[in-house]
Amino acid sequence: MWDQSEIDPSSRPAFANLTTSIQADVCVVGLGGSGLACLTELLRAGADASRVVGIEAAAVGSGAAGRNGGFLLAGTAAFYHDAVRTFGHDRARRLYELTISQIDAIAAETPEAVRRTGSVRVAASEDERLDCMAHLDALRADGFPGEPYAGQEGFGLLVPTDCAFDPLRRARSLACRIAGRGVRLYERSPVVRIVDGEVQTGEGRVQCEHVVIAVDGRLAVLLPELRPRIRDVRLQMLATAPTTEISVPRPVYARWGYDYWQQLPDGRLALGGFRDYGGEDEWTSDATPTGAVQERIERFLRDELRVRAPVTHRWAAAVSYSTNGLPVFGEVRPGIIATGAYSGTGNVIGALCGRAAARLALGEPAEIADLLAA
Ligand SMILES: Cc1cc2nc3c(=O)[nH]c(=O)nc-3n(C[C@H](O)[C@H](O)[C@H](O)COP(=O)(O)OP(=O)(O)OC[C@H]3O[C@@H](n4cnc5c(N)ncnc54)[C@H](O)[C@@H]3O)c2cc1C
Numbered sequence: 001m002w003d004q005s006e007i008d009p010s011s012r013p014a015f016a017n018l019t020t021s022i023q024a025d026v027c028v029v030g031l032g033g034s035g036l037a038c039l040t041e042l043l044r045a046g047a048d049a050s051r052v053v054g055i056e057a058a059a060v061g062s063g064a065a066g067r068n069g070g071f072l073l074a075g076t077a078a079f080y081h082d083a084v085r086t087f088g089h090d091r092a093r094r095l096y097e098l099t100i101s102q103i104d105a106i107a108a109e110t111p112e113a114v115r116r117t118g119s120v121r122v123a124a125s126e127d128e129r130l131d132c133m134a135h136l137d138a139l140r141a142d143g144f145p146g147e148p149y150a151g152q153e154g155f156g157l158l159v160p161t162d163c164a165f166d167p168l169r170r171a172r173s174l175a176c177r178i179a180g181r182g183v184r185l186y187e188r189s190p191v192v193r194i195v196d197g198e199v200q201t202g203e204g205r206v207q208c209e210h211v212v213i214a215v216d217g218r219l220a221v222l223l224p225e226l227r228p229r230i231r232d233v234r235l236q237m238l239a240t241a242p243t244t245e246i247s248v249p250r251p252v253y254a255r256w257g258y259d260y261w262q263q264l265p266d267g268r269l270a271l272g273g274f275r276d277y278g279g280e281d282e283w284t285s286d287a288t289p290t291g292a293v294q295e296r297i298e299r300f301l302r303d304e305l306r307v308r309a310p311v312t313h314r315w316a317a318a319v320s321y322s323t324n325g326l327p328v329f330g331e332v333r334p335g336i337i338a339t340g341a342y343s344g345t346g347n348v349i350g351a352l353c354g355r356a357a358a359r360l361a362l363g364e365p366a367e368i369a370d371l372l373a374a
Contacts, residue, residue: 012059012172013060013172013175013176013179014059014187015056015060015175015179015185015186015187016186016187017186017187017188017189017201017203017204018055018186018189018201018203018204018206019203019204020204020205021204021205021206021207022053022184022204022205022206022207023051023206023207023208024051024052024053024184024206024207024208025047025048025051025052025208025209025210026042026047026051026052026053026208026209026210026211026212026358026361027052027053027054027055027199027206027208027210027211027212028042028052028053028054028055028211028212028214029055029191029194029199029211029212029213029214029215029222030055030056030057030063030213030214030215030216031054031055031056031060031061031171031175031185031187032061032063032064032065032066032171032214032215032216032350033061033065033167033170033171033346033347033350033351033354034065034214034216034339034340034346034350034351034353034354034357035054035056035212035214035215035354036054036060036065036170036171036174036175036178036354037174037350037351037352037354037355037358038212038214038339038354038355038357038358038361039052039054039174039178039183039358040109040174040177040178040355040358041354041355041358041359042358042361042362043178043181043183045358045359045362045364047358047362049181049182049183050182050184052183052184053183053184053185053186053206053208054175054178054183054184054185054186055185055186055189055191055199055201055206056185056186056187056188056189057188057189057190057191058187058188058190059187059188060171060172060175060185060187061167061168061171061172061175063215063216063217063317063318064216064217064235064317064318064319064346065167065168065171065347066167066168066171067237067287067315067316067317068167068235068237068317068347069237069251069260069261069262069270069272070164070165070166070167070251070262070264070270070347071119071162071163071164071165071251071253071260071262071345071347072103072106072114072162072163072164072165072347072348073099073119073159073162073253073345073347073348074096074099074100074103074144074159074161074162074348075092075095075096075099076092076095076099076325076326076327076343076345076349077257077321077325077342077343077344077345078325079121079131079135079257080092080096080135080138080139080142080144081131081134081135081137081138081139083095083096083325084138086325087325087326091371093142094367094371095349095371096142096144098352098367098368098371099348099349099352100144100161102348102349102351102352103161103162103163103348105351106165106170106347106348106351107163109170109174110169110170110173110174112166112169112173113165113166113167113169113170113173114163114164114165114166114170115163115164115165115265116163117162117163117164117249117250117251118158118159118160118161118162118163118250119158119159119162119163119164119250119251119252119253120149120151120153120156120157120158120159120250120251120252120253121135121149121156121157121159121252121253121254121257122149122153122154122155122156122252122253122254123154123155123156123254124154124254124255124256128156128255128256129155129156131256132155132156132157133148133157135157136148136157139157139159144161145159145160145161146158146159146160147160153248153252153254154254158250162250162251164250164251164262165347167347186201186204189201189202189203189204190202191222194211194213194222194336197209197335199211209335210335210336210337210361211335211336211337212337212338212339212354212357212358212361213336213337213338213339213340214339214340214350214354214357215340216319216320216340216341216342216346216350217232217285217287217317217318217319217320218232218285218318218320219320219328219338219340219341220232220320221285223332223333223336223338225332226328226332226338226341228323229322229323229324229328229341229374230320230321230322230323230328230340230341231283231320231321231323232283232284232285232318232319232320232321233275233282233283233284233318233319233320233321233344234275234278234282234283234284234285234286234287234290234316234317234318235272235273235275235316235317235318235319235344236272236273236274236275236278236289236290236293236294236297236314236315236316237270237271237272237273237297237314237315237316238270238271238272238294238297238298238301238311238313238314238315239264239268239269239270239271239311239312239313240268240269240271240301240307240309240310240311240312241268241309241310241312242266242267242268242309243267243268243269243307243308243309244267245306245307245308245309246263246269246305246306246307247263248261248262248263248269249263250262254273255273257344258273258274258275258276259271259272259273259274259300260272260273261305268312269301269305269307269309271297271300271301271305272297273297274293274296274297274300275293277292277293277296278290278292278293279292284318285318286318287315287316287317287318288316289314289315289316290316294314298311319342319343319344319346320340320341320342320343321341321343321344322341322343324374325343326372326374327339327340327341327342327343327346327349327350327353327372328340328341328372329353329356329357329368329369329372330360330369330372330373331360337357337360337361339353339354339356339357352368353368353372356368356369
């Protein structure tokens, strides 16, 4: 795992585990980007901090939030023109608008975690080059920024509103702020059951009116009724030592979005994807890196990017993909709101949904609920 605490050990917050029975108005399960956005919004909306609780199975940002590619991408997992075709024009356009605004909100809240670089999507074939052009045309037709791209990474399009992102840094910053406002956060407290207004961990309980489950990977473990709609998948990455062999000014998305890389400010390359090379084995919630995919990522690093710097980190995490390509969002049982299944691109839409879940928990409407309705 690429872990910011290795650079600055003081950056890792630590919270107690839950060992008693407590009460709250709202309990948020999962302290990744979505759950922390939800808690932030609860406070912004005026919720009593002493009546809000956050519970995490492991540590803040230890799930996909702390192990991802660090792209802030507007839209849903589908490329914009595909989203227009699949979800309808008005819905796709509004989702794109909301996610662009969400990138601004994330940058305003945690500027230390965001670099306004833009992103590029490059084509690995002639078919894909034509698809990049269709993607660009659809963005421009709706007045969204985009430009043709030709550079060292290949041909495709550049989306100037996208950003490079340090998701673990953001998660830790938000957790410290939220706890500083008086919200009780607990780590190493996996939720095992939610029943009759009670969230149960191995050693503790939270009695509450509303539960927000902000768990992307393993969402269906807590809510088995979602199983037909979502499936866990393992995504893998590696990082190199700092290198000057290559200069990658902005995150790169390639081969229909399967593969992605960016160069961190200290020169390290973080490179991931190639999930299809692992075949059916990658449809799992097991977060152990595997030889098949790691070897393929490293081959790309050596043969295509021509980087010789040593690989210093290898990691994986589980996320959920939905069958219809849209996140799961809404009240799935009385008093239980679920958000997740971002199909591999949850940094932005996960934060958007997390904030909207807070509004729902406070009894307010959330536009995103209608936009994401199946
Ligand atoms: C390798 C990889 C690369 C990716 N690249 C990108 C990218 O570049 N851009 C992008 O937008 N998205 C990317 N994603 C997807 C993105 O990381 C996720 O969609 C996003 O982090 C989801 O945020 P979250 O807060 O919902 O989930 P998470 O960050 O996974 O947080 C959920 C938290 O819930 C906790 N939890 C789970 N079960 C329980 C339980 N029973 N009780 C209590 N706590 C529990 C977990 O420990 C975890 O900390 C990538 C994912 C991976 C794995």
